[in-house]
Amino acid sequence: MTNIIDGRKIAKELNAKTKKRVEKLNAQGITPGIVVILIGDNPASIIYTRNKHRTAEKLGMKSILRKFPKDVSQTEVLQAIHHYNDDPTIHAILIQLPLPKHLNQTELIEAIAPEKDVDGFNSRNVGKLYNNEDGHYPVSCTSRGIMTLLHSYLDKIEGKNVTIVGRSILVSRPLQSLLINENATVTMVSLHTDNIDYYTKHADILVVAAGKPNLIKKDQVKPGATVIDVGINRTANHHLVGDVDFDDVKEVAENITPVPGGVGPMTIATLMQQTVDLCEWNR
Structure with a gap:
């Protein structure tokens, strides 16, 4: 008999564990913070970012959904990334992909501080994974x-x-x-x-x-x-x-x-x- 792998069930169990970790941090006066950067009006991206934003709030985190129009300049997005890199209340930065073609995806991802690169796409984190380094670092x-x-x-x-x-x-x-x-x-x-x-x-x-x-x-x-x-x-x-x-x-x-x-x-x-x-x- 084939086992249907129930991703929803396993995700629910993982979220329950994460929520307990958030509550433990909250008791110490710490609130995990995430910002999701959404550029443009791709329907699928809008749905994905909304789900991420709502889930983070549901688990008790600080969640920011930063939206930009599809014609935003590279400089404007970089400025936002640098702002959140310097914000001590933000621990994770995510750029929702795909991006409009005029933007340089590699430059934007590399601009994210490696210690806030929650999806593990910054080359420093990619290199650590590739080398199977010890220690803590995010992955995809x-x-x-x-x-x-x-x-x-x-x-x-x-x-x-x-x-x-x-x-x-x-x-x-x-x-x-x-x-x-x-x-x-x-x-x-x-x-x-x-x-x-x-x-x-x-x-x-x-x-x-x-x-x-x-x-x-x-x-x-x-x-x-x-x-x-x-x-x-x-x-x-x-x-x-x-x-x-x-x-x-x-x-x-x-x-x-x-x-x-x-x-x-x-x-x-x-x-x-x-x-x-x-x-x-x-x-």
Whole structure:
């Protein structure tokens, strides 16, 4: 029988733990603070930032949603980032992606103080993850959320063959490092890979983050595999689907995430977790 990995349930449990940590800090006169920077009017980004803002407030954090018009200048956004870098009541800064094309994403992310870079995209934090450094530093919230899901359903990750479909710097590459750091054998492929089925069918853990709806079918999946679907795609009739054909693949997978209700809730819950992490690490 296939296990449907319940991201909402695990996220709820994680949020409950985070709330207790916030209450403990509150008792010491400390309130974790996060600012989410939203640029433009992308409908999906508006929904995501609103959910992040509301969740932070619900957990007792200070939450600021800083909005800019889509034609904002690079200088204006940089000034805002520097302002929050210097604000001792803000412990976490997040820039909602994607950005309008005229903005330099790399420069903006690099402007965030590494100790406030809650999504772990600053090159200093990326380097620490890549080098598997000891100590405290943030990593990609989605990638860490995926690791939490895997640990909830698997006894171990060490020794597993993992295939990641997709090569984004936001999810796939940090996830690759997290998995390698736990002694998994990781192969990363893309839509340009020849004979992609060979790699997907040999994976004990298959993570799909390619941005193509219903890309993976059951004949591409190893029986008994754990399948993590990172994709969020809206169909012509406005339904949300992942990069995995869920109804088809669940016939062969041992564990599988649904869309919605799988990885998505874990991203926000992990963002809250890491905001409190940053507050505790840097106070």
